[in-house]
Amino acid sequence: MKRNVIVGQSGGPTAAINSSLAGVYRTAKDRNAKKVYGMLHGIQGLLEERYIDLADYITNDLDVELLKRTPAAFLGSCRYKLPEIHENKELYEKIFTILDKLDIEAFVYIGGNDSMDTIKKLSDYAIVTGHTTRFIGCPKTIDNDLALTDHTPGFGSAAKYIGTSVKEIIRDSFCLEYEKGLVTIVEIMGRNAGWLTGAAALAKGEDCPGPDLIYLPEIAFDLDKFSTKIGELLEKKSSVVVAVSEGICLADGKYVCELGESIDFVDAFGHKQLSGTASFLASYVAGEYGCKTRAIELSSLQRAASHCASRVDILEAYQVGGAAVKAADEGDSGKMVIITRFSDDPYQSGTKVKDVHKIANDEKLVPREWVTKCGTNVTSKFLTYVRPLIQGDVSPIMVDGIPRHLFRDL
Amino acid sequence: MKRNVIVGQSGGPTAAINSSLAGVYRTAKDRNAKKVYGMLHGIQGLLEERYIDLADYITNDLDVELLKRTPAAFLGSCRYKLPEIHENKELYEKIFTILDKLDIEAFVYIGGNDSMDTIKKLSDYAIVTGHTTRFIGCPKTIDNDLALTDHTPGFGSAAKYIGTSVKEIIRDSFCLEYEKGLVTIVEIMGRNAGWLTGAAALAKGEDCPGPDLIYLPEIAFDLDKFSTKIGELLEKKSSVVVAVSEGICLADGKYVCELGESIDFVDAFGHKQLSGTASFLASYVAGEYGCKTRAIELSSLQRAASHCASRVDILEAYQVGGAAVKAADEGDSGKMVIITRFSDDPYQSGTKVKDVHKIANDEKLVPREWVTKCGTNVTSKFLTYVRPLIQGDVSPIMVDGIPRHLFRDL
Numbered sequence: 001m002k003r004n005v006i007v008g009q010s011g012g013p014t015a016a017i018n019s020s021l022a023g024v025y026r027t028a029k030d031r032n033a034k035k036v037y038g039m040l041h042g043i044q045g046l047l048e049e050r051y052i053d054l055a056d057y058i059t060n061d062l063d064v065e066l067l068k069r070t071p072a073a074f075l076g077s078c079r080y081k082l083p084e085i086h087e088n089k090e091l092y093e094k095i096f097t098i099l100d101k102l103d104i105e106a107f108v109y110i111g112g113n114d115s116m117d118t119i120k121k122l123s124d125y126a127i128v129t130g131h132t133t134r135f136i137g138c139p140k141t142i143d144n145d146l147a148l149t150d151h152t153p154g155f156g157s158a159a160k161y162i163g164t165s166v167k168e169i170i171r172d173s174f175c176l177e178y179e180k181g182l183v184t185i186v187e188i189m190g191r192n193a194g195w196l197t198g199a200a201a202l203a204k205g206e207d208c209p210g211p212d213l214i215y216l217p218e219i220a221f222d223l224d225k226f227s228t229k230i231g232e233l234l235e236k237k238s239s240v241v242v243a244v245s246e247g248i249c250l251a252d253g254k255y256v257c258e259l260g261e262s263i264d265f266v267d268a269f270g271h272k273q274l275s276g277t278a279s280f281l282a283s284y285v286a287g288e289y290g291c292k293t294r295a296i297e298l299s300s301l302q303r304a305a306s307h308c309a310s311r312v313d314i315l316e317a318y319q320v321g322g323a324a325v326k327a328a329d330e331g332d333s334g335k336m337v338i339i340t341r342f343s344d345d346p347y348q349s350g351t352k353v354k355d356v357h358k359i360a361n362d363e364k365l366v367p368r369e370w371v372t373k374c375g376t377n378v379t380s381k382f383l384t385y386v387r388p389l390i391q392g393d394v395s396p397i398m399v400d401g402i403p404r405h406l407f408r409d410l
Numbered sequence: 411m412k413r414n415v416i417v418g419q420s421g422g423p424t425a426a427i428n429s430s431l432a433g434v435y436r437t438a439k440d441r442n443a444k445k446v447y448g449m450l451h452g453i454q455g456l457l458e459e460r461y462i463d464l465a466d467y468i469t470n471d472l473d474v475e476l477l478k479r480t481p482a483a484f485l486g487s488c489r490y491k492l493p494e495i496h497e498n499k500e501l502y503e504k505i506f507t508i509l510d511k512l513d514i515e516a517f518v519y520i521g522g523n524d525s526m527d528t529i530k531k532l533s534d535y536a537i538v539t540g541h542t543t544r545f546i547g548c549p550k551t552i553d554n555d556l557a558l559t560d561h562t563p564g565f566g567s568a569a570k571y572i573g574t575s576v577k578e579i580i581r582d583s584f585c586l587e588y589e590k591g592l593v594t595i596v597e598i599m600g601r602n603a604g605w606l607t608g609a610a611a612l613a614k615g616e617d618c619p620g621p622d623l624i625y626l627p628e629i630a631f632d633l634d635k636f637s638t639k640i641g642e643l644l645e646k647k648s649s650v651v652v653a654v655s656e657g658i659c660l661a662d663g664k665y666v667c668e669l670g671e672s673i674d675f676v677d678a679f680g681h682k683q684l685s686g687t688a689s690f691l692a693s694y695v696a697g698e699y700g701c702k703t704r705a706i707e708l709s710s711l712q713r714a715a716s717h718c719a720s721r722v723d724i725l726e727a728y729q730v731g732g733a734a735v736k737a738a739d740e741g742d743s744g745k746m747v748i749i750t751r752f753s754d755d756p757y758q759s760g761t762k763v764k765d766v767h768k769i770a771n772d773e774k775l776v777p778r779e780w781v782t783k784c785g786t787n788v789t790s791k792f793l794t795y796v797r798p799l800i801q802g803d804v805s806p807i808m809v810d811g812i813p814r815h816l817f818r819d820l
Contacts, residue, residue, distance in 0.1 A: 013586075078586065160812070165715070168714040171714060172481065172482040176451075176487050203812070296707075297709075301578065306578060390811035392811070405577070
């Protein structure tokens with residue numbers, strides 16, 4: 001490379017997104033990029049000319065290792081959708097003026113569907129205007145809902161955390177006996193795609209029965225059938241554990257978490273409060289069966305738990321970052337790096353680049369045949385797909401009993 | 411030892427309680443106990459003659475290591491308070507008939523305040539009736555609220571998990587920028603004692619600012635002062651993170667989580683819903699400042715997260731279990747094992763036994779001078795006390811990407 005590189009992070013944070021950033025930085029430096037800039041808070045920050053020189057933060061090899069183990073977007077993130085080019089040409093001119101000023105050869109954007117839309121528009125604009133900056137997308141999302149790539153960096157670590165935590169919750173839930181039993185509902189992220197919720201099945205093994213029921217957002221949720229199943233399970237066992245996606249919907253498309261709305265719970269300040277999916281279902285089950293219930297939201301812990309990251313995931317995220325810089329250096333633009341899987345066992349994967357026009361805004365859902373017929377669990381095919389992605393650990397660098405992250409003044 | 415040992419687990423589960431069980435088993439076997447029985451679900455299960463022979467589950471050294479790493483009570487737990495002896499002598503006779511039938515020399519009970527009350531009553535009854543079984547208590551609780559012992563096994567691992575998770579949440583909370591800022595409220599266990607909530611301060615370090623505010627249940631909570639502090643913080647920074655105990659109360663003794671009650675939120679089944687402390691405060695702050703808020707409950711994850719256990723904690727839990735058996739073998743009864751601290755740095759500790767009459771039902775709270783004057787953080791003395799207890803890791807035994815536990819049919 002002869003000029004500079006700029007890299008940004010966009011969308012929801014993950015435990016692996018900074019490993020991709022480390023991969024971008026290292027490969028850019030290896031390929032003699034003069035400077036590697038980081039946009040603060042993505043394209044939105046760039047528009048305000050907020051950026052850093054990454055060399056000020058990554059001063060040695062240990063810093064690279066720390067960065068790989070630092071959760072959430074090191075550079076800060078944004079949720080910003082670029083307008084169509086014809087809607088606001090001035091905005092594009094502004095971006096390219098800044099890129100010219102910084103002498104940018106390669107622009108790498110690490111993110112999900114919206115970020116790939118950004119890459120598409122910027123590379124289209126560059127082609128139309130004859131601009132030489134190259135634009136490459138780097139996949140990232142815990143939701144694993146990006147099309148064309150076998151899976152997305154960030155998903156494996158979140159799945160490992162979910163499998164581990166659900167297993168611990170199952171153990172916990174069997175400790176105390178309640179007269180009418182205990183039903184624990186665990187709410188997991190992924191509004192439209194059930195990849196993360198399905199990962200709860202990873203808890204199952206020779207030493208653990210796994211969750212009793214798993215409800216993915218791809219399958220219409222039936223409250224009566226759910227209630228019947230809970231009743232049958234409570235006849236047989238003292239503790240029932242259910243994993244649900246935050247985004248499960250009834251057949252008419254209404255979110256289960258909206259059902260609490262009918263009660264018109266308005267808080268002291270006049271705001272309508274939407275109870276979560278798990279807490280609605282827990283209260284529903286308590287009402288139906290008079291048993292003890294618990295609602296547990298894995299919340300942002302599931303996307304930020306670097307201390308429980310998957311080695312395969314962190315390494316692939318790093319590779320994908322490097323592959324993005326390599327592609328730009330070799331002349332590609334308007335492309336996204338994807339991961340291809342050659343084999344499940346032994347697991348083997350590699351990277352390729354694909355035209356970003358084929359990717360943007362397409363949501364990859366869990367195939368119906370990877371969910372059991374009754375719709376309350378995933379099949380062995382689902383597990384064969386996910387299992388390789390959670391293998392191996394990335395030992396945190398512990399300082400005084402707590403994992404160390406790479407410092408940036410927050 | 412010439413006869414048999416029986417061991418039970420009681421109260422809320424922890425990540426270290428099974429390490430104490432492993433210590434009891436190993437020391438009993440080393441001291442030639444014939445059999446080591448485990449009560450299923452504590453004294454309540456024993457009354458129904460539900461117990462196992464631990465040798466059926468622990469068949470080799472690897473099983474001992476797995477047991478140390480298995481979260482939540484392996485034997486099952488209970489919350490059962492024995493009546494006074496004069497209130498129900500028949501119950502005591504029943505227990506001792508069962509103990510005689512099993513030829514029990516030593517009865518070890520791993521638990522918190524209520525469990526020590528059980529040890530006290532059973533040993534009193536044995537003295538009065540001239541019974542030879544010896545009764546020893548083994549401290550356990552994530553809450554760290556037991557008197558006389560420097561700290562309780564289970565606390566260190568929970569504190570490590572809380573420090574680690576709060577640090578990851580802080581990173582996560584700085585990723586996305588919101589126009590009016592983001593306030594994240596993290597709810598932590600410990601209804602009356604603030605040891606766990608204070609452990610959120612462990613997140614602070616050279617690489618992390620730590621939580622902005624920490625509210626312990628020992629200090630009366632003032633909603634107006636809280637609101638003013640949040641306002642001041644939102645002026646200065648885009649993301650504010652607050653750690654609160656589930657049990658914070660107003661000066662008049664009313665729980666903060668009960669304040670939501672005034673809204674009379676009744677669910678579809680006529681049950682009054684109590685929103686949690688964090689979710690009440692998050693909705694309060696949203697109402698006051700119009701900013702984005704998040705409520706995160708660490709829930710049972712904080713007591714079951716064996717994958718993030720402290721090595722000091724797991725080792726001490728094991729030692730305490732062994733010390734209980736040793737004490738019984740040497741003739742003690744009506745005693746609880748305690749941990750004494752000889753030095754903070756380098757950390758050194760040992761075990762002793764204390765008369766259980768001096769312990770039962772006394773709650774150890776965080777001293778006022780370990781909380782800052784304004785009551786919204788802990789002091790360096792608190793951290794000097796907690797820091798040694800979270801040191802070192804216990805690498806999980808990973809099978810197919812997920813930690814393996816010792817199997818028992820749940």
